[in-house]
Amino acid sequence: MPDVWSQYSEKVMNHFKNPRNVGEIDNPDGVGHVGNPVCGDIMELYIKVRDDVIVDAKFKTFGCGAAIATSSMLTEIVKGKTIREALRISNKTVVEALDGLPAVKMHCSLLAEDALKSAIEDYLKKPKEKRKSQSR
Amino acid sequence: MRRIYLDHAATTPTHPEVVKAMLPYFTDAFGNPSSIYSCGQEARGAIEGARAKVAELIGARSEEIVFTSGGTEADNLALKGIAYASEHKGNHIITTSIEHHAVLEVCKFLDERGLRITCLPVDKYGLVDPDDVKRAITNKTILISVMHANNEVGTMEPLEEIGDIAREAGVNFHSDAVQTVGHIPVNVDRLGVNLLSISGHKLYGPKGVGALYIRKGTKLTSLMQGGEQERRHRAGTENVPAIVGLGKAVELAGQEIGKEAERLASLRDKLVRGLAEKIDHIHLNGHPTRRLPNNINVSVDFVEGESMVLNLDLEAVCASTGSACSSASLEPSYVLLALGLSPERAHGSLRFSLGRENSEADVERVLKVLPGIIARLRAMSPLLKTQNRSATNA
Numbered sequence: 187m188p189d190v191w192s193q194y195s196e197k198v199m200n201h202f203k204n205p206r207n208v209g210e211i212d213n214p215d216g217v218g219h220v221g222n223p224v225c226g227d228i229m230e231l232y233i234k235v236r237d238d239v240i241v242d243a244k245f246k247t248f249g250c251g252a253a254i255a256t257s258s259m260l261t262e263i264v265k266g267k268t269i270r271e272a273l274r275i276s277n278k279t280v281v282e283a284l285d286g287l288p289a290v291k292m293h294c295s296l297l298a299e300d301a302l303k304s305a306i307e308d309y310l311k312k313p314k315e316k317r318k319s320q321s322r
Numbered sequence: 323m324r325r326i327y328l329d330h331a332a333t334t335p336t337h338p339e340v341v342k343a344m345l346p347y348f349t350d351a352f353g354n355p356s357s358i359y360s361c362g363q364e365a366r367g368a369i370e371g372a373r374a375k376v377a378e379l380i381g382a383r384s385e386e387i388v389f390t391s392g393g394t395e396a397d398n399l400a401l402k403g404i405a406y407a408s409e410h411k412g413n414h415i416i417t418t419s420i421e422h423h424a425v426l427e428v429c430k431f432l433d434e435r436g437l438r439i440t441c442l443p444v445d446k447y448g449l450v451d452p453d454d455v456k457r458a459i460t461n462k463t464i465l466i467s468v469m470h471a472n473n474e475v476g477t478m479e480p481l482e483e484i485g486d487i488a489r490e491a492g493v494n495f496h497s498d499a500v501q502t503v504g505h506i507p508v509n510v511d512r513l514g515v516n517l518l519s520i521s522g523h524k525l526y527g528p529k530g531v532g533a534l535y536i537r538k539g540t541k542l543t544s545l546m547q548g549g550e551q552e553r554r555h556r557a558g559t560e561n562v563p564a565i566v567g568l569g570k571a572v573e574l575a576g577q578e579i580g581k582e583a584e585r586l587a588s589l590r591d592k593l594v595r596g597l598a599e600k601i602d603h604i605h606l607n608g609h610p611t612r613r614l615p616n617n618i619n620v621s622v623d624f625v626e627g628e629s630m631v632l633n634l635d636l637e638a639v640c641a642s643t644g645s646a647c648s649s650a651s652l653e654p655s656y657v658l659l660a661l662g663l664s665p666e667r668a669h670g671s672l673r674f675s676l677g678r679e680n681s682e683a684d685v686e687r688v689l690k691v692l693p694g695i696i697a698r699l700r701a702m703s704p705l706l707k708t709q710n711r712s713a714t715n716a
Binding site: 209223 | 625627629632635665666669701703705
């Protein structure tokens with residue numbers, strides 16, 4: 187019998203209780219800011235990129251248990267991925283890694299996907315020379 | 323860790339004496355109350371005993387009490403029952419924007435079938451203005467429905483004044499009183515209602531039972547056909563054990579009603595004061611004084627409600643929130659929005675509702691664990707940073 191009866195899987199509760207990579211990155215290479223206070227979920231994702239590989243990721247999230255857990259799991263998944271690989275990460279990838287989410291909470295995982303896409307977009311729109319110089 | 327249950331507005335634990343009173347009616351006295359032999363009549367007697375107790379608690383007569391499956395059915399019976407029985411008289415119902423869904427959704431249902439519904443606004447404390455009620459009455463108005471106290475923010479509505487207005491206009495007046503009956507003194511004559519909804523499980527009775535008070539002379543149509551039970555107001559064999567349980571719960575509530583309300587109000591005030599002292603950017607929702615003795619509803623800036631509730635649960639504290647994330651609708655509490663709260667404030671709301679088994683130690687435990695939870699959540703909140711930035715800019 188679990189200690190806590192929850193609508194969430196053990197993995198979700200684990201990431202909710204001990205979220206990984208909370209915070210901001212100084213001089214990030216990309217920032218994604220998605221969601222709005224009206225819908226009750228806001229996520230900020232910071233990424234550091236070296237030679238086209240995401241070497242660090244941190245987040246700040248205002249939201250429910252599912253929003254916090256998907257944010258945390260996302261930062262774990264993207265670390266070490268190339269930009270090309272990261273662009274293939276969908277909300278499904280994150281949900282599966284968390285052993286699923288309740289149906290009403292699936293939209294929270296879209297927030298994570300959107301935050302990642304937005305952070306990568308932010309990185310890619312920076313001039314290439316700047317990206318190169320940053321990666322040295 | 324001992325569980326601290328602070329969600330009595332959602333439901334209450336059934337009192338052990340209530341359970342004890344119910345048990346014989348599952349086995350020994352299982353007879354159908356409509357049967358004329360003795361084990362049927364024993365059940366009949368138990369139902370009538372419970373009816374007398376409910377009537378006594380609210381200052382009504384026994385024959386004015388109809389047992390239902392709960393508060394929701396009582397609300398449905400009041401609204402639809404009056405609407406169906408008044409088809410030739412009128413088609414207009416007045417209610418408020420902060421009623422329970424058991425009233426609002428029935429109004430929506432009736433609206434879709436041609437009735438006219440006036441949904442009155444409330445002020446920032448959740449209070450309805452009796453003058454608004456007066457102004458909304460037309461010669462087609464058949465019913466006014468205003469809750470006694472709001473289940474989310476605990477605001478007590480000015481029923482006596484609205485009762486006078488309804489009586490003067492000759493309009494039926496219903497109140498959903500599931501949050502007050504058994505908790506604070508309720509008297510149907512003083513409130514001026516002719517319909518009043520009661521729920522068993524909100525007052526330490528069992529789930530699945532409630533009652534509707536129907537003042538003598540009030541005409542309403544039954545929602546159930548198929549039997550003569552409950553003076554033809556509610557067909558179907560009576561839920562004898564549950565009705566007996568409701569009777570016992572009401573009897574126990576009546577014995578301690580004033581004293582318990584006072585005790586809870588003092589715990590409530592201690593918790594409200596403590597939260598304000600230990601947590602910055604926290605706001606009390608609802609009325610500062612005209613509120614249920616057991617209700618505390620606060621909004622905590624920069625954090626979301628469900629994450630607070632989950633963290634409290636990990637500390638074995640049960641509370642609730644009006645955040646969208648706690649519901650399937652993705653909308654924050656319509657009650658908090660009706661009070662004029664911003665969506666952010668509504669998402670960051672937290673409700674504690676105290677009850678019989680709570681003590682000072684429980685309040686102290688909340689005051690001990692909640693500040694840490696909020697600090698942790700604020701540390702990961704992008705809203706707080708935005709706030710600081712704009713504060714620096716300003």
